[in-house]
Structure formats: structure tokens, C-alpha cells
Amino acid sequence: MRIETVFIAFGSNQGDRQDLCDRAVxxxxxxxxxxxxxxxxxxxxxxxxxxxxxxxxxxxxxVVRLETQLQPEHLVAICRETERGLGRDPExxxxxxxMDLDMLFYGRRIIDTPQLTVPHPRLHxxxxxxxxxxxxxxxxxxxxxxxxxxxxxxxxxxxxxxQKLDVVPGSRFATRPSCTMPPTD
Numbered sequence: 001m002r003i004e005t006v007f008i009a010f011g012s013n014q015g016d017r018q019d020l021c022d023r024a025v026x027x028x029x030x031x032x033x034x035x036x037x038x039x040x041x042x043x044x045x046x047x048x049x050x051x052x053x054x055x056x057x058x059x060x061x062x063v064v065r066l067e068t069q070l071q072p073e074h075l076v077a078i079c080r081e082t083e084r085g086l087g088r089d090p091e092x093x094x095x096x097x098x099m100d101l102d103m104l105f106y107g108r109r110i111i112d113t114p115q116l117t118v119p120h121p122r123l124h125x126x127x128x129x130x131x132x133x134x135x136x137x138x139x140x141x142x143x144x145x146x147x148x149x150x151x152x153x154x155x156x157x158x159x160x161x162x163q164k165l166d167v168v169p170g171s172r173f174a175t176r177p178s179c180t181m182p183p184t185d
Contacts, residue, residue, distance in 0.1 A: 001033075001069040004107035007137070008079065009063050009120070009129050013047060014096040017060035018167060020086055024099055025170035027082050028064045031075075038065035039169045040132030046161040048126070057096060061162075062169060063104065063132040072106045076116050079103065104133065108143050119144060127158045 008028065012020040021042055029036040040063045047056055068075060079101040087098035104120045111118040119142060123129045130153040133140070138150035145152065 003067050003069055004109075005037075006066045006068050006075065006106050007063055007104040007133060007140075008066065009061065009100075009102045009104050009123075009132070011045075011059045011061040011100045011128070012098055013057045013059040014098045015087070018042065020098050021060045021062060022170050023086060024082065024101065025062075025064060027085075028066065029170075031066065031068065031070065031078060033070050034066050034068035036064060037067050038136045040064075040135045042165045042167055042169055043128060043132055044163045044165055045128035048128075048158075048160050059128065060165070061128045061132060063129070063136055065136050072103065072109070072111055072116060072118060073113075075106070076103055102129075104129065105140070108141075110143055124152050125156075125158060127153070127156055127160055127162045130156060131162050131164070 010021060010024045012024075014020075025036075025039055028034075043061050045059045045061045047059060070078070083097075083099045083101055088100070102120050103116070103118055104123050106118045109118065120129070123133070124142060124145060130149060134149045134153045138148060140149045141147065142149065142152060
């Protein structure tokens, strides 16, 4: 099975945002048939597109890079289950949430099904996605626009506030193998 480079954005604006982001990063590091190869810094970001009257608590956002053999549909299903496990109600849209996971890229593939659209259809409009993505892979080329992530960020007109935080991503839960062999005598 072919190994693909995948980027997944994560964000939280409910509860202990750093703890929830650390948990998401740790869980991404435990995915089967996958290796976590990069984690951006955390960014505190102004909420956008929230439903009227909902909490305006700012988000913690970031991006992880994985090398995976998981198929995109399986990976997105794991992301949805991870969101639920971290407290997200999948029925509620455009509201505060403990965790949001979005597949940004699955290799260079373009996927457009009722269940999944990759590249993420609005990532090129969102500073809170492009800033951490550019930190991990500034030269990654968006297959629709044929521009690098850094070029998309440089041309971005989004004025929402995005501030890089001085915290170590994933520091509360060190990524480790899920199973280890007992020592032999």
C-alpha cells in the first residue's frame, strides 16, 4: 500500500484548549499505519463563521503532518470519531467546540465525494489554517491553485487575528507506541 503525506488541521475553543489540542496531537501520533512527522506551533485565533449568538472564545489552532497508509475515507472517519471522543457533538455546526479536525491535503490527490472534499475547500481563505501549514510545509503546492502554501498566505486578504503561541505542542501527552513488547529474560 502506498504511503501518502497528509495534513490535518485541528482547533479548539471550548474547555481547556491547550489540553484538548495536546490530546488531539497525541491521538494523531497513535494512528494505525501512520507516523506523525510534524506538528506546527499552536496559534490563538479569532473565531470566524460562528452562528449568531454563539461563544466568541478564541481558538487554539494548528496542523499535523502524517505519513499514512490509511485510505482517506478511513482516516476522516477516525478524525470524526476522535472529535466525538474529545467531546464534540457532530450535529452542531458553526458553534463552539472542544475539537475540530479537518483533512487539508491527502498527498496531491483531489477528492470530491459527498463525504469528503480534499483539499479542504476553504483552506486558501483562512489565515488560521495557512499560518500553521506554512510553518510545516511552506513549499507544499495546492493542487487546485498550483501555488505554494506560502504564496497563498502571502496573498491572503483574511484579516482575522492569528497569534503564534509560546507553548510546546503536544507537551502534556508524549507520543509513544501504543504497545510495547515485554522484556525477555
